[in-house]
Amino acid sequence: MCQECGCGSGGGDVKIGGHAHGREHHHGHDSHEHGHAHSHSHGIRTLDLNRSLMEKNALLAERNRGFFRAKKLLVLNVVSSPGSGKTTFIRETAAKLAGKLRVGVIVGDLATDNDAARLRTAGIPVVQITTGTVCHLDADMVSKAASQLDLDQLDVLVIENVGNLVCPADYDLGEDLRVVLLSVTEGEDKPLKYPPMFHSAQVAIITKNDMATAAGFNRDLVLMNLQRVSHHAKIFVLSAKTGDGMKAWLDFLAEENAAVKRK
Amino acid sequence: MQPEIGIRAEWVDFRAPAVHVGIASMHELSIMTEALRMATDTAQAAGASRVRKLRLRIGSLSGVVPDALRFAFDVVCHGTMAEGATLEIEAVPAACWCATCQAEFECVDFFNECPRCHDVSGELRRGRELDIAAVETS
Numbered sequence: 001m002c003q004e005c006g007c008g009s010g011g012g013d014v015k016i017g018g019h020a021h022g023r024e025h026h027h028g029h030d031s032h033e034h035g036h037a038h039s040h041s042h043g044i045r046t047l048d049l050n051r052s053l054m055e056k057n058a059l060l061a062e063r064n065r066g067f068f069r070a071k072k073l074l075v076l077n078v079v080s081s082p083g084s085g086k087t088t089f090i091r092e093t094a095a096k097l098a099g100k101l102r103v104g105v106i107v108g109d110l111a112t113d114n115d116a117a118r119l120r121t122a123g124i125p126v127v128q129i130t131t132g133t134v135c136h137l138d139a140d141m142v143s144k145a146a147s148q149l150d151l152d153q154l155d156v157l158v159i160e161n162v163g164n165l166v167c168p169a170d171y172d173l174g175e176d177l178r179v180v181l182l183s184v185t186e187g188e189d190k191p192l193k194y195p196p197m198f199h200s201a202q203v204a205i206i207t208k209n210d211m212a213t214a215a216g217f218n219r220d221l222v223l224m225n226l227q228r229v230s231h232h233a234k235i236f237v238l239s240a241k242t243g244d245g246m247k248a249w250l251d252f253l254a255e256e257n258a259a260v261k262r263k
Numbered sequence: 264m265q266p267e268i269g270i271r272a273e274w275v276d277f278r279a280p281a282v283h284v285g286i287a288s289m290h291e292l293s294i295m296t297e298a299l300r301m302a303t304d305t306a307q308a309a310g311a312s313r314v315r316k317l318r319l320r321i322g323s324l325s326g327v328v329p330d331a332l333r334f335a336f337d338v339v340c341h342g343t344m345a346e347g348a349t350l351e352i353e354a355v356p357a358a359c360w361c362a363t364c365q366a367e368f369e370c371v372d373f374f375n376e377c378p379r380c381h382d383v384s385g386e387l388r389r390g391r392e393l394d395i396a397a398v399e400t401s
Contacts, residue, residue, distance in 0.1 A: 045399065
C-alpha cells in the first residue's frame with residue numbers, strides 16, 4: 001500500500017491494480033492547478049474494471065426476455081436498412097395472421113410516426129418510439145414502450161427497429177428472434193458489408209421479390225453471401241406486396257409461436 | 264447530454280417531421296456515454312475527484328469504429344469529472360478457432376478458412392469485445 005496517499009485502502013469491490021510504485025506516481029503538488037492548503041489524497045490510481053460496456057443493456061434485455069416469456073409472447077426484433085420494406089412486411093404478416101395469432105408492434109424511428117400510422121390504419125395495436133438522435137432501440141426503450149401495450153391480448157410482439165444495419169446490431173432487446181430484411185434492390189453484397197448485423201440474425205428475409213427481375217437481382221449470389229456471414233440463419237424469399245413466399249414465413253412463425261407457448 | 268426519447272402511444276394528427284441537426288447518429292455516442300458512466304461511478308466509489316484516463320478494449324468485429332469513439336469521448340466528457348481525460352483504445356484482432364488444427368487463427372470475418380488446413384470455421388474466439396478495461400483516477 002502506498003504510504004503517502006493511502007490509496008489501496010478501501011475501494012469496496014474495486015480491485016486496485018497497476019499500483020507498482022516504480023511507475024510514475026505524483027505526490028507533489030506541482031501537477032495540480034488548485035491550491036493545497038488542504039490535505040486530501042490525490043495520487044493517481046489505476047482501477048481495473050474489465051466489464052462489458054453493453055452490460056447494462058444486456059441485463060435489461062434479459063429482464064425483458066423473462067417478462068415476455070412469462071407472458072408467452074413470441075418477440076421479433078426486425079432490422080434492416082431504411083427502405084427495405086419493414087413496415088409493409090410487418091403489416092402484411094399481421095394481416096395474414098389475423099384470426100389465428102394476435103400481433104402487436106413497437107416501432108422505432110428517429111422522427112415522425114408515419115410507420116405507426118400505417119400500421120394503426122390496418123388495425124394493429126402499435127406504440128411508436130421516436131428516438132430523436134439515437135440510431136437504435138435499446139432494451140430500456142422497449143421495456144417502456146411494451147408497458148403501453150396490452151400484452152395479455154397478444155401472441156406475437158414485433159419490434160420494428162430503426163432503419164440502420166450498423167448500430168442496432170449491438171443492442172439485445174430481449175427478443176426471441178432477430179429478423180434481418182434485405183430487399184432485392186439493395187445489392188447482393190450487403191451481408192458482406194454489414195457482417196455483425198447479418199451474423200447476429202436468426203432469420204434473414206429477402207423482400208420485394210416481385211421486383212427481382214427488374215432489379216437484376218442475383219438470388220444465388222445473395223444466398224451464398226448470406227450463408228457465408230450467417231450460415232445458421234433461416235432464409236425466406238418473399239414479396240409482402242404480392243404475398244408470394246409469405247406462406248413459408250407464416251408457417252415458420254406459427255411453429256415458433258407454438259414453441260414459445262409450450263415453454 | 265441525454266438525447267430526448269419520446270414514446271407516444273397515441274398520435275392524433277399528422278405531424279411534420281422533426282428536424283435534428285448537429286449530433287451524429289452513432290451508437291458510438293451511446294456506448295461512450297455508458298463508458299463514462301461506468302468510469303465516473305468507479306472513480307467516485309473510490310473517492311477520486313478526477314478521471315484522468317479511460318482504457319477500452321474494442322474487438323475488430325464489434326461493429327464500433329474507434330475514431331467515432333474518440334470523437335464521442337470529447338463530447339461526453341465535457342463538463343464532467345473526466346473533462347480533459349485521455350482515451351486509450353486497445354484494439355483486439357478477431358480470431359477463429361479451427362477444430363481440425365486445434366488452434367486459433369486471426370480472421371477478418373465471422374466465417375473463415377483456416378490458413379493451415381483450409382477447413383472453414385465460424386467459431387469466433389475473439390473480436391467482439393466492447394469492454395472498459397480500466398480507469399485512471401486522481
